[in-house]
Amino acid sequence: MSAIPPSLGRLLSGLCKGCGRHREAYNRTQSRTLTTVFSGIQPTGSLHLGNYFGAVNLWKSLQNDPANHLIISVVDMHAITVPWKPEQLRQNIVQSFIELLACGIDPAKVVLFQQSSVPEHGKLQWIFSCLSSMARVDNLPQFKEKSAVQKEVSCGLFTYPVLQAADILLYKAHLVPVGEDQVQHLQLAQDIARIFNSKCGKLFPTPHRLHSDLPRLKSLRDPTKKMSKSDTDSRSLIQLTDSPGQIREKLKKSVTDFKSEITYDLAERPAIANLLMLYRAVLDVSLEKVLEETSKINKVELKARLAEAVIELLRPVHGKMKELRNDMGYLEQVMAQGTDRARTLASQTMDEVESLAGFRPAKAKISTTVHRQLNSSPTDKESKTLRSS
Incomplete structure (x- = not known):
């Protein structure tokens, strides 16, 4: 296992200045190793700018630090917890x-x-389902919110947080980047890890939330809601596949308020604040720099400048997407190699799970790798924030 990434080390060092208790925590990390970061994204439509700035940029920052072991899954099994069309999927x-x-x-x-190309996800979910009470899963707010808008609620929608726990623990992840709406699901994964370790034998480290200061963009039509692929109003988000004309039109139609000047006030002017935060993210500059640049223009000009900045940002992405669509052989190779790598990791974990759970002959001891992972799990305080560089 490799040493703690410099980015996290520098951050912890900064947090610890002048604080003995935190200094001790930082010193302890110097003799530890950083383990796996797991993240997933549903294939329920094109990525939007909220995904790009909130998740993809974080993943790029993580992947470019050689000390990190990043696993990203296109979680297609989660995509069928609501009605779906096979060809569209x-x-x-x-x-x-x-x-x-x-x-x-x-x-x-x-x-x-x-x-879905790694069947161990489903196998581990079944074992975890048998360790989870219905009352515990029923108490999760996501199920209540999603089931309220469906005529027929599937068992999959009810139990998908258990599948999430399997996704995370199958790779013995220590850090998981999640938003506020998924914190309780991560807590369920923590509980399941504890229950399995207590009942069957120590195997899983406790996964902790990886916080990020990357921007959380809001809907262009309702700034009280996050930008989401599930929003039925296509004008609420800018997708990576949108054409320049669509980008200009969506920003032109984005909601604002009745004041003409450009000011940042998240409480009183959330719509304008959202546009300014988007502008800041696209230009990759400070909010102060954005406010200085927009201090003498009106909302119409702000939307126009923002549209051109977004178009320029996505230009190379559009070019690369076109290139990849014309090289399906390469794409299939990437998917196959990813499956092989994931299955190698997953099968090792399932061998250990099945032995500890009683399905297979007991092994003398869990591998030393597992013990190293259990001993190297960073605490919540030691993994509070990862800043993008």
Whole structure:
């Protein structure tokens, strides 16, 4: 296992200045090793700018630090917890790989794979389901929110947080980048890891949330909601596949307010604040720099400048997506290699799980690799924030 990444080490060092308790925590990490970061994305439509700035940029930062072991899964099994069309799902899976590669995810640095191509996910979910109470799963808010808008609720929608736990623990992940809406699901994974370790034998490290200061973009039509692929109003988000004309039109139609000047006030002017945060993310500059640049223009000009900046940002992405669509052989090779790498890791974990759970003859001891991982898990305080560089 490799040493703690310099990016996290520098951050922890900065947090620890002048604080003895935190200094001790930082010193402890110097003799530890950083383990796996796991993340997943559903193939339910094209990625949007919220995904790009909130997830993809974080993944690129993680992959470019050689101390990290990053695993990204296109979680297609999660995509069928709501009504779906098989042909559309097939297209969405391929499109997800195209977009991730076009955005700069490097399959040589990342284990990038399709979830359903690794059957161990489903096997581990079944074992975890037998360790989880219905009351515990029923208490999760995501199920209540999603089931409220469906006529018929599937068992899959009810149990998908257990599948998420299997996704994470199958690779013995220590860090998981999740938003506020997924924190309780990560807590379920922590509980399941604890229950399995207690009942069957120590195997899984406790996964912790990886916080990020990367921007969380809001809907262009309702700034109280996050930008989401599930939004039925296509004008609410800018997708990576949008044409320049569509980008200009969506930003032109984005909601604002009745004041003419450009100011940043998240509480009183959330719509303008959202556009300014998007502008900041696209230009990769400070908010102060954006406010200085926009201090003498009106909202119409702000939207126009922002549109051109987004178009320029996505120009190389569009070019790379076109290139990948014309080279399906390469894309299939990337997907196959990702599956092989993921299955190698997953099968090792399942061998250990099945032995400890009683399905296979007991092994004398768990591998020393597992013990190293258990002993190297960073605490919540030691993994609070990872800043993009």
